[in-house]
Amino acid sequence: MIDFTSRQLRAFLLAARHRSFSRAAEELFITPSGLSVSIRELETQLGFRLFDRTSRHVALTSYGREFLAVAQGQLEQFDQVVSRIGRSATDASRSLSLGAAPLVAANILPQAIKEFRGHRPDLQIQLFDGDPPTILQKVQAGGLDMGLGVFLKTATGVRRTPFFRFALMVIRADNDSGFRPASTAWSALKAQALISLPTTNPTQQLISRHLARAGVTFQHNVVLNYLDTVIAMVEAGQGIAIIPSFAIPACRSRKVVMSLLTSPVVNLSFYQIMNRGRRLPVGADDFTSFLKSYIARWVGRAGVM
Numbered sequence: 001m002i003d004f005t006s007r008q009l010r011a012f013l014l015a016a017r018h019r020s021f022s023r024a025a026e027e028l029f030i031t032p033s034g035l036s037v038s039i040r041e042l043e044t045q046l047g048f049r050l051f052d053r054t055s056r057h058v059a060l061t062s063y064g065r066e067f068l069a070v071a072q073g074q075l076e077q078f079d080q081v082v083s084r085i086g087r088s089a090t091d092a093s094r095s096l097s098l099g100a101a102p103l104v105a106a107n108i109l110p111q112a113i114k115e116f117r118g119h120r121p122d123l124q125i126q127l128f129d130g131d132p133p134t135i136l137q138k139v140q141a142g143g144l145d146m147g148l149g150v151f152l153k154t155a156t157g158v159r160r161t162p163f164f165r166f167a168l169m170v171i172r173a174d175n176d177s178g179f180r181p182a183s184t185a186w187s188a189l190k191a192q193a194l195i196s197l198p199t200t201n202p203t204q205q206l207i208s209r210h211l212a213r214a215g216v217t218f219q220h221n222v223v224l225n226y227l228d229t230v231i232a233m234v235e236a237g238q239g240i241a242i243i244p245s246f247a248i249p250a251c252r253s254r255k256v257v258m259s260l261l262t263s264p265v266v267n268l269s270f271y272q273i274m275n276r277g278r279r280l281p282v283g284a285d286d287f288t289s290f291l292k293s294y295i296a297r298w299v300g301r302a303g304v305m
Contacts, residue, residue: 004041004042004045004046006075006078007028007038008038008039008041008042009042009071009074009075010028010075011024011028011035011038011039011042012038012039012042012050012067012068012071013068013071013072013075014027014028015035015039015051015058016050016051016060016064016068019057019058019059020058021035021036021039021053021058039051046067048061048063049061049063049064050063050064050067051064094122094123094124094281094282094283095123095124095125095126095281096123096124096125096126096145096146096280096281096283096284096287097126097128097143097144097145097146098125098126098127098128098144098145098146098147098148099127099128099129099130099134099135099138099139099144099146099147099148099149100127100128100129100135100147100148100149101129101130101131101132101135101149101150101227102129102130102226102228103226103227103228103246103247103250104148104149104246105127105128105129106129106228106250107247107249107250107253108246108249108295109127110127112290112291112294112295113125113127115290115294116287116290116291116294119290120283120286120287122283123281123282123283123286123287125287128144132147132149132150132151135147135149135273136151136155136158136273139158139273139274139275140155140156140157140158140275142275142277142278145274145278145280145281145284146272146273146274146280146284146288147272147273147274148163148270148271148272148273149270149271149273150202150203150244150268150269150270150271151271151273152202152269152271153202155273157275157276157277158273158274158275158276159273159274159275159276160271160272160273161271161272161273161274162269162270162271162272163269163270163271163272163288163292164246164269164270164292164295164296164299165267165268165269165270166244166245166246166267166268166269166270166299167244167245167260167261167265167266167267167268168206168207168210168242168243168244168245168261168266168267168268169242169243169244169245169258169259169260169261170184170189170240170241170242170258170259170261171231171234171240171241171243171251171256171257171258171259172234172240172256172257172259173234173235173236173237173255173256173257174235174255174256174257175237180257180259181259182259182260183259183260183261183262184259184260184261184262185214185261185262185263186210186211186213186214186216186261186262186263186264187214187215187216187263189211189214189216189240189242190215190216192218192239192240193218193221193222193238193239193240194218194222194239194240194241194242195222195223195224195230195233195234195238195239195240195241196218196220196222196223196224196230196241196242197223197224197225197227197230198223198225199220199223203244203268206266206268207242210261210264210266211242214263221239222238222239227243227244227247227250228250230243231243231247231250231251231254231256232254234254234256235254235255235256242261244268244270245260245299246270246295248298248299249298272288
C-alpha cells in the first residue's frame, strides 16, 4: 500500500517546477536537505526514481514525468476539497440553527432575531418551527444547534438548561370592555367551558393537576393541538383557555383578555436544549443572553410572569 503525504507531493511538484531542490525548499520554508529527504521517502514508497540529479542539475525521469500529471491533479483536487470544506466550516461558525414551537417561532423569535441582528449582523439565525418531539430529535441528531420550549423530561445526549420561567394564565373573549381582572383564582374557573390541549401534552397535564386541586372539573369537549388555534377559538367565544404566558404576543393580536392565575401562581419552565457533543457557533451565547433580556422586557410590560 502506497502511503504518502500532501507535503511530499508538494515537495515533488515544486522541485519539478523549479528544477531546483534549493528553490523548492525555500518556497516550502524547509532546508534543501529536508526536501531531499521528502523526495527520497516518496521515491522509496513509489518504487521508482522521480529525478535525475547532480550538484548542478535536476531533471524529471520518464517515470517522474508520468507521475507529475497524476500528482498535480490529485493535489489540486485535494486543495479544492479542503478549501470548500473550510468555507463551509466558516459559514457554519457564523450560523446558529434554532428550533421552537410554531407559536414561539411565529410570535416571539422573528422580531427578536431582527433586533439581535442589528447588533450582530455577522451571525445568521436559521429558524425551524416544529413540535417539541421533532425539535428534540433534530437536536439529538445534530440537525439543530439548539431548541427552545417546554421540554419537561431529560433525554439521552441532550443538555437541558432552564431558559425562562413563565406563568399560567387564563384567557377569555374580549366581550366586556369593563371586565379585565389582573388575576383570577383557579377556583373561579368552575362551570366554565374550557378549551384544552390533548391530555398527552405535558403542559395540559400540569393544568389538569391544578384544576383538580382547585376542585374544578371539566369535559375535554374542545381539544386542539396548537396554542394559536386555542387562542383563536377563545376569541370566537367558544370557551376559555389556560395557556402559558409565553403566548402573550400571540394573544395581543387577538380580541382576548389575559389574566394571571393565582391561588396558586403556577410557573412553567421554558428550557434550552443542546446536543452534549456539539460545539455551538461563535455568538450563540450572545444570542441566548439577548433573547432572555428580550423576553423579560415584554413579559415585564405585560405584568404576567
